[in-house]
Amino acid sequence: MSIKEKAAPRAVGTKEAQKLKPVSKTELGEFIQKFMAFGVLLLLIILFGVLSQGKFVAVNNLLTVVLQITPYAILGFGLTFVLITGGTDLSAGSVVGFGGIICAKCLTMGWSLPVAILLGISAGALAGLINGLVVTKMNVTPFIATLGTQFAFRGLTQLVGQGKPVSVQSLADKDLVASFKFIGGGTLFGSIPFPAVLMLILAVVLGIVLAKTAFGRRLYAIGSNEDAARLSGIDVFRTKLMAYVLCGATSAMAGILLAARLASAQSNAGQGYELEGIAAAVIGGTSVMGGEGGILGTVIGAAVMGVLRNGLNLVKVDAFVQMVIIGGIIIVGVWYDTLRRKKQNNL
Amino acid sequence: MKKIIRMFLTLALSAALFVGCSTDTPAAPAGGTPSGNDGGGDTLKIALVTKMVDSTYWQTVKKSADAEAQKLGNVEVTHLGPPTEADIDKQVQIVETCISDQYDGIILAACDKDALIEPVKKAKDAGIPVVMIDSGISEDVYDAFLATNNVQAGAECAKLMAELVGDSGDVAIVNFAAGTQTAVDREKGFTDEIKNNHPNINIVGVQYCDSDPTKAANQATDFISANPNLKGIWGANDQSAVGVAQAVTEKNLTDRIAVVGFDNSDDIKAGLAAGTIKGTAVQMPSAMGSKGVSLVVDLINGKTIGDKNVDTGVTMVTSENYQEPEIDAILNQ
Numbered sequence: 300m301s302i303k304e305k306a307a308p309r310a311v312g313t314k315e316a317q318k319l320k321p322v323s324k325t326e327l328g329e330f331i332q333k334f335m336a337f338g339v340l341l342l343l344i345i346l347f348g349v350l351s352q353g354k355f356v357a358v359n360n361l362l363t364v365v366l367q368i369t370p371y372a373i374l375g376f377g378l379t380f381v382l383i384t385g386g387t388d389l390s391a392g393s394v395v396g397f398g399g400i401i402c403a404k405c406l407t408m409g410w411s412l413p414v415a416i417l418l419g420i421s422a423g424a425l426a427g428l429i430n431g432l433v434v435t436k437m438n439v440t441p442f443i444a445t446l447g448t449q450f451a452f453r454g455l456t457q458l459v460g461q462g463k464p465v466s467v468q469s470l471a472d473k474d475l476v477a478s479f480k481f482i483g484g485g486t487l488f489g490s491i492p493f494p495a496v497l498m499l500i501l502a503v504v505l506g507i508v509l510a511k512t513a514f515g516r517r518l519y520a521i522g523s524n525e526d527a528a529r530l531s532g533i534d535v536f537r538t539k540l541m542a543y544v545l546c547g548a549t550s551a552m553a554g555i556l557l558a559a560r561l562a563s564a565q566s567n568a569g570q571g572y573e574l575e576g577i578a579a580a581v582i583g584g585t586s587v588m589g590g591e592g593g594i595l596g597t598v599i600g601a602a603v604m605g606v607l608r609n610g611l612n613l614v615k616v617d618a619f620v621q622m623v624i625i626g627g628i629i630i631v632g633v634w635y636d637t638l639r640r641k642k643q644n645n646l
Numbered sequence: 647m648k649k650i651i652r653m654f655l656t657l658a659l660s661a662a663l664f665v666g667c668s669t670d671t672p673a674a675p676a677g678g679t680p681s682g683n684d685g686g687g688d689t690l691k692i693a694l695v696t697k698m699v700d701s702t703y704w705q706t707v708k709k710s711a712d713a714e715a716q717k718l719g720n721v722e723v724t725h726l727g728p729p730t731e732a733d734i735d736k737q738v739q740i741v742e743t744c745i746s747d748q749y750d751g752i753i754l755a756a757c758d759k760d761a762l763i764e765p766v767k768k769a770k771d772a773g774i775p776v777v778m779i780d781s782g783i784s785e786d787v788y789d790a791f792l793a794t795n796n797v798q799a800g801a802e803c804a805k806l807m808a809e810l811v812g813d814s815g816d817v818a819i820v821n822f823a824a825g826t827q828t829a830v831d832r833e834k835g836f837t838d839e840i841k842n843n844h845p846n847i848n849i850v851g852v853q854y855c856d857s858d859p860t861k862a863a864n865q866a867t868d869f870i871s872a873n874p875n876l877k878g879i880w881g882a883n884d885q886s887a888v889g890v891a892q893a894v895t896e897k898n899l900t901d902r903i904a905v906v907g908f909d910n911s912d913d914i915k916a917g918l919a920a921g922t923i924k925g926t927a928v929q930m931p932s933a934m935g936s937k938g939v940s941l942v943v944d945l946i947n948g949k950t951i952g953d954k955n956v957d958t959g960v961t962m963v964t965s966e967n968y969q970e971p972e973i974d975a976i977l978n979q
Contacts, residue, residue: 351872360871367864464885466912484896557860561892563913565859565885612868618853619824 335635336583336599340606347610355613359490366484366492368605370395370553373498374569374576375583375597376505377427377549380542382580383509385522385589386441388543390430391550391576393452395569398423398551400456403465403564412478419555420548426452427547431540449573460566468562476562483559494556501549506594518542522589579604582632586640603628690721692942693744694753694935695737697781699727703931704755707779710935711753718943724749734758741765745772751942754788755780755934763787775945779934786954790941794929795957796828800835800882803906804844806925806962807836807878810904814846815877818869820862820890822883824854832882832908850876855886862889863896870897877903884909891922910963910977918968925964928976933958 348356355361374391381388402419406412426448433444459465467479485493509515517538520528529535553572558564577587583600585592607628611621694711696704708725715721726744728736737757744752745768752769754776756762763785766776770787778791807817819836823829833852840847850873855862866879866889879894881887887907894903900922907914907926917923937958944951967973 354871357871363867363871367867370860464888464911464913466916468916469912484892560863561859561888561913563859563888567857567885568860570856570858608864609868609871612853612865613872615851615872618851 336596336603336632340599340603343603343606343610347606347613351610351613355610360609360613362490362492362495364602364605364609365495367609368579368601369492369494369498370556371572371575371579371604372598372601373501373549373556374553374572375579375601376501376594377546378573378576379580379583379585379592379594379597380505380509380518381441381546382577382585382587383518383522383589383592384539384542385525386434386539386542387445387577387587388427388430388546388550389442389445389573390426390448390452391445391546391573392569392571393449393456393573394423394426394547394550395554395557395572396456396564396566397426397452397459397554399554399558399568400459400465400564400566401551402555403467403558404459406467406475406479407465407470412475416482416555420551423551423554424544424548426551427544428540430547431543434543435536435539453570456568457566460564462566464566465558465564466562467558467564479559480562481559483556483561494560497556501552502594502598505545505549509594514538514541519590522586522591524590575601575604578629578632581636582629584636586636587633588640600632688720690750690943690946691748692721692723692751692753692939693749694723694725694938695740695744696725696727696755697731697737697757698729698733699725700729706931707755707935707938710932711939712935714936714939718940721939721943723939728757731757734761738762738765741769745769745774749774751946752776753938753942754778756783757781759784775942777938777942777945779938780931788954789945790951790954790956792934792937792941792956792958794960795955796831797835797838798957799908799927799929799960800832800837801839802835802960802962803832803880803882803908803925803927804836804839806964807880807904807906808840808844808847810906810924811847811877813844816848816850816873816875817878817880818850818866818873818876819852820865820869820879820881820886821852821854822857822881822886829854829882836880836882855889857883857885859885859889859892862886863893864889866890866893867897870894870899870903878906879903880906880908882908884911884914887923887926888913888917891917895922915968915977918963918965921965923965925962927960928963929960930958930976932976 344356374395378388378391398419401422402415405415405418430445430448433439433448434441467476470476481493483494487493487496517528517533520533521535521538525535554569557568579600580592580597581587581600582603583596585596604625607625608621611624694708696707698704704727711723715723726740728740734757738761741752741754741762742765752774754762754766756778759782762783766783767787769776776788778788780793782791782793811817819833821829821833837849840849851869853865855865862881862885869879870876870893879890881890887905891905894900894905904924905922907923910926910928914923914926918926937956941951961976963973963977968977
């Protein structure tokens with residue numbers, strides 16, 4: 300994840316930049332976009348810090364924001380992988396609910412916590428596998444394929460929960476309830492939210508996978524030009540499939556965290572979260588056309604969304620006005636992305 | 647690759663197992679099919695047609711209807727309904743069968759507010775009184791409508807909140823949806839009650855959580871950060887209340903911030919027991935059953951009734967009274 304932002308400024312500064320023009324331009328663009336999102340983030344933090352008379356920048360509130368963005372960011376990681384291949388996953392929100400409710404159901408059936416979590420994540424990965432197969436084998440466009448599975452997985456979730464929440468809170472084993480709640484909302488050293496730590500670890504791991512492994516690089520190749528990737532010997536089917544499986548797994552992780560925080564899995568959990576995840580990725584510089592993006596950007600994007608929501612709440616902006624503002628920010632983010640690409644193509 | 651696929655197939659099977667375990671067999675109409683035979687003598691035959699039959703909610707309605715019938719004597723209630731709420735045409739058929747089977751009265755919770763208008767009209771034309779419960783129809787052709795008045799219920803929540811915060815200070819609202827009639831009504835009831843009767847209470851804001859407890863928790867946390875003197879938060883349905891209670895618990899403010907909820911669920915009960923939720927408004931399906939029967943019998947006997955729209959009310963269950971036998975019965979009705 301760090302390779303790009305480090306490489307870009309170096310390339311600008313040296314004569315190599317001339318030779319590597321097309322590559323370094325892209326990297327420079329990406330850096331600026333990320334830097335831009337980061338700049339926006341800093342600006343928002345200062346703005347809300349002043350407007351809320353310091354309430355916003357209180358350490359406790361900033362930690363709250365980190366806890367608040369965690370599920371969206373984790374979901375956004377998986378979506379970043381899929382978006383980079385040029386695909387999308389509209390079922391991610393439903394998989395959030397599915398993973399959470401499978402995990403909670405396992406707990407109520409007497410399974411141990413690690414097994415329940417593993418089964419929850421596996422259920423998400425399985426959902427991702429189905430998405431991937433529909434997209435690659437059945438050749439249905441990702442938008443439509445995952446729109447269909449969005450309904451299907453939500454239906455499965457409702458079936459498992461019978462339309463009601465699956466309550467872990469009311470289980471007799473209070474130690475189990477306590478450890479489950481710790482995963483979703485516990486704190487380390489008194490104030491650092493545990494799920495946020497998980498999110499950061501996951502960000503580092505997935506960032507390395509994306510930036511440094513052959514699998515990661517293949518995703519970019521497929522997203523930039525699928526035919527060229529295929530002709531150069533990349534197993535497009537398998538690589539894409541893995542991206543969807545990963546997205547399913549991270550969605551389920553987000554769902555398990557949500558269920559854990561409340562010690563209760565809602566059958567409507569995660570509704571609309573796929574759009575939050577996509578927005579986080581896009582604001583962070585991931586292109587919906589594929590071939591570009593990164594995990595750090597998604598973390599920043601999720602932070603922009605979270606800071607906006609929390610900050611607007613703290614300065615007491617009306618709930619409906621907030622929606623308008625957040626919508627506007629997303630459009631501006633994508634508009635900027637489009638402008639930048641146009642410029643790039645002209646150069 | 648094959649290994650991976652094999653692994654996933656194994657997982658698929660285990661996942662299917664869970665789904666299989668938790669799926670109940672679809673509900674068939676309970677209480678037998680309407681029979682054309684005359685029950686004999688003066689026994690009044692009443693059909694209780696609900697949206698479905700196999701849920702605790704409707705079973706509660708049925709139980710209280712049966713109890714009322716027994717109390718009145720000479721009244722026999724038959725519980726009918728489609729397998730699911732979505733089987734609108736089945737419910738239409740059931741009502742039509744009730745008409746041809748010459749029931750004396752019908753108590754109906756409509757699966758659809760438009761599709762059931764015609765059947766209700768037909769019943770009325772056949773001289774059968776129809777009392778609607780829980781969910782009405784969009785045309786005023788029925789004899790009476792029994793449901794929770796959500797404006798009144800919201801006001802009840804406001805009264806409890808006022809009591810809990812000592813009739814002064816800042817409170818916030820986490821409503822469950824913007825623009826849904828029940829949500830609008832509850833919010834209006836709450837805010838009007840506060841404005842009109844509790845001038846020292848200040849509502850600092852309203853947020854809408856889309857019935858997502860995590861969003862509710864985030865919004866409640868932000869209310870707490872923005873308003874250091876916040877004394878109470880009202881969650882306007884089950885999920886909102888659970889999320890709000892979670893936020894207050896996470897901030898260790900259960901003693902300082904009162905959480906009032908609405909509706910009832912396992913999570914709400916756990917909150918009442920733990921004291922993280924101080925009170926909740928519980929709707930009364932049992933009142934719909936018993937009042938439904940007494941009203942329809944009055945109508946059959948030619949009595950005129952007052953207001954067509956009857957509020958079955960809510961009961962405020964608090965962390966103090968939830969263990970009392972009659973309140974416990976309501977909580978588990």
